[in-house]
Amino acid sequence: MESVTETPGLTLRTPEGRPYLFDPGALCLELLPTGGPGLLARYEVLHEPADLVRWAARSRLPGGLDLAVSASELADARALRDALHRLAADRAHGRGLAACDLDVVNARAAREPLVARIDVGAGVGAVRAWAPGATGDQLLSTVARDAIDLFTGPYARRIRECGSHDCSLLFVDTSRPGRRRWCAMERCGNRNKARAHRARRSGSVAKGKS
Template identity: 35%
Template sequence: MMHAFVGGAPALDFAGTLRYRHRSVPREDLHSTESLGVWFRESGITEYEIPCELSDLREALVLREAVYRLILDRMSGNAYDPDALALVNDYARRPTPVPQLTRAGRQVEASLQQAFAAVAQNAISVLGGPEASLLKECGNPECSQVYIDRSRGALREWCAMDPCGNRMKAAAYRARKRLSGRKATASVRP
C-alpha cells in the first residue's frame, strides 16, 4: 500500500495525507495525480484508481485542509471555521459512489466528485457522531495523525505502533537506560 490508513475513518486518513505537520517540512503523501487516484482505491471509496488531473489534485488539497481544520476545531472545542464548514458541507451535498452488484460480486466505481463527496460525508459523520469525543492526535510529537481511539479505556497513545508507537517506546527505553546509567555512576562516586 502506498498510503497509511490508521485513523479509523476515511476522512481522518484523508486529512492525514499531509504527514508530520509539526515538522518544519511536512511530508506530502498526495504528491501527484496518481497518488490521489491510488488513495481513493486504497481507502475503499472505490475499487479502481480514479484518473486525476493537476487541478483535481489542487481541489483535493483544499478539501483535505478544510477537513483537517474542522477536525482541529472539534478536538479543541472551538467553533467550526465557517469557510471550512461551508466547503465540506457543499461537497457533502453531492452524490456519492453507488455500489453495484455484478456477477463478480460487489463493485464500486466513482467519479472524482463522488469520491470527494464520500470524504466530506464521512467527515460529517465522524465530527457530528458519537465517536467525535474519541478523537485524538498521535502522541508522537512529530506526528499529526488524528485517529479515533476505540481502545478499552481510551488509552491508546499513538496513531499506530508502526512507526509511531515503536519510535516512542524505543525513545522512552533509551531515556530510562540513560537515567539508570547516571544513577549508577552517581552512586559509585566517592
C-alpha cells in the same frame, strides 16, 4: 503510500524509508497523509489527477472503482483535505471548529456521492462494487459525507493527534478501551517506549552514582 488489503489502513514510510501500517480509522482521515495546509504542504503527494485515482484505490473504499479525475477536481480534493486537516486537528485539541472549514465539507457533501451496486461474487455470493463512470466530484462527496458522520457521531470525541512530539498524524481511536496514543505502535509507540526506557535507565544510573 500503499494499501493493505488484509488490515484496514495505509502503509506509510518513515523519513528513513521504513514502511509501517497506519490506520486512521475513517475514510476522511485517510486523505490527510497526502499533504496538508501550512508546513504540511511539503508532504504533498496529490500533484496530478492520477495521484487521486491511486489514493482512492489504496483507501478503505471497496475495490473496483472506475474513476476519472479532472484537474479542477484535484484542486477541490486538496482544498477539502486541508479543511479536514484543520477540523480534525481542532477537534483533537478541543478547539472550536472553524465555520469556513465546515462550509467546505458541507458544500462537497451536498453533491452527488459515489453510487454503490451489487455485483456477482465467487460462487453464489455477491460483492459490493461501484457504478461505472465515477468522477472525482462523487469521490469527494463520499469523503465529505464520511467526515460528517465522524464529526457528528459517537467517535467525534476520539479524534486524536499522535502523542509523539515529532508526529502530527491524526486518527480516530476506535479501540474498545479508547486509549490509543500513537499513530502506530511499530513507529511512534515503540520509539517512545524506547525513549522512556532509556530515560529510566539513565535515572537509575544517576541515582546509583549519587
